Amino acid sequence: MCATIGPVANLGVKAFWHKHADVRSDAISSELAIHTERNTDEIKQLIADNTALKAAIKTNTGLLDEIHLHVANIGLKFGAEIGNFPPSSERPST
Numbered sequence: 497m498c499a500t501i502g503p504v505a506n507l508g509v510k511a512f513w514h515k516h517a518d519v520r521s522d523a524i525s526s527e528l529a530i531h532t533e534r535n536t537d538e539i540k541q542l543i544a545d546n547t548a549l550k551a552a553i554k555t556n557t558g559l560l561d562e563i564h565l566h567v568a569n570i571g572l573k574f575g576a577e578i579g580n581f582p583p584s585s586e587r588p589s590t
Contacts, residue, residue: 571578 568578
């Protein structure tokens with residue numbers, strides 16, 4: 497049957513498949529654009545959340561430093577031996 501199709505009809509079939517490929521390509525491009533936009537929005541939200549978390553950590557670290565200073569000064573006032581011990585080190589026994 498294809499052998500009996502004339503050159504004009506054959507061009508019509510080719511045109512149909514090219515148009516179909518273009519439509520499919522547009523659909524894929526559209527899905528990709530939507531997916532990229534969604535990912536970008538999620539990344540922006542993660543960055544905003546991370547920034548807020550880092551600000552909270554900075555605030556709380558400052559408060560802990562202030563508390564440590566007050567406790568150390570209270571200890572000095574009462575004559576306690578105050579050392580600068582990292583959290584994981586062992587304390588000297590008394």
